[in-house]
Amino acid sequence: MPQQPTFHALTRLEPLATSVLLVDDNAANLLALEAVLEPLGQRLVRASSGPEALRWLLREEFAVILLDVQMPGVDGFETARLIRQRQRTRYTPIIFLTAHGRDEAHLVHGYAVGAADYVVKPFHPDVLRWKVEAFVGLYLQQQRLQRHESALWERERRMLEQQGELRFRRLVDTMPQFVWELLLDGTIGYANRGWLDYAGLSPEQGRKWKDTLYCLHPEDVSCLRNAWKEAQREGQPLEQECRLRRADGEYRWFLTRTIPERDEQGQLAGWVSTATDIDDARRAVETLRAASEAKDMFLTMAAHELRTPLQAARGYAHRPR
Secondary structure (H helix, E strand, C coil): CCCCCCHHHHHHHCCCCCEEEEECCCHHHHHHHHHHHHHHCCEEEEECCHHHHHHHHHHCCCCEEEEECCCCCCCHHHHHHHHHHCCCCCCCCEEEEECCCCCHHHHHHHHHCCCCEEEECCCCHHHHHHHHHHHHHHHHHHHHHHHHHHHHHHHHHHHHHHHHHHHHHHHHHCCCCEEEEECCCCCEEEECHHHHHHHCCCHHHHCCHHHHHHCECHHHHHHHHHHHHHHHHHCCCEEEEEEEECCCCCEEEEEEEEEEEECCCCCEEEEEEEEEECHHHHHHHHHHHHHHHHHHHHHHHHHHHHHHHHHHHHHHHCCCC
16 A cells, blocks of 8 residues: 655645744753654744743744743743734633643643643653644645635736727727837837727737838828827826828828826826727818808908999999089
């Protein structure tokens, strides 16, 4: 029958570092505990009193605590009670070390204040080592589960982010406006499908300024570039009208709006830019303006033509007879 792996074998495979807290007012006892537990390969931390143990527990986390019951001042029972009062250490296993044998009242009191196990002095080294090994193994298993759970949460979060981004991009790709995401370093992080189709660009070309600037009307490049530099410097929104070249070579007028994106601290994180086709509206305005000018000219000419015969008639009427 194959031998089952021990907790010690599992802990050697576990990359997490663990610590064991040894609490005893007798230095010789602490040395003996270290000698017994050294083969486990865990970090062993000494404390010579209850208060010192509590200070250690404020600084770091331990897999298990070995706590001597008989200590001057704050004894093991009181130390255990204080340990259990703290949220961080409420469930840290405590193994009591006692010389009281199997005194039932003593054991009941120990378990009442938070003991997970008891070891009676004098103890067999292997027994103590096995007990500590078991608690260390349980601690490491819990750490693995927590890491696994954290990894699952992180994976789920990323999946939700990706799904959200995918839904957002699908929505943006169906918009009649063109949309760009501009990064802090000035590069284009994203261009929506509407713009790529209009300009006849690939997704890679859509993220390059040279290809985007090529689609601007030459007369609009300088003005738009200067306005964009000022908006970057001031961190302010930008609104400009410009002509953009279609894939077939025709230029159409667009209203571009660029607004800054800020993070939770209010720091500039990038820009979002949109372009709305106003060519038809602009042509309609020009047509109306031309019609209005033609009407004004017609009325002026008509008034002039009407005045001319009237003036002639007036002059004829006032001639001496």
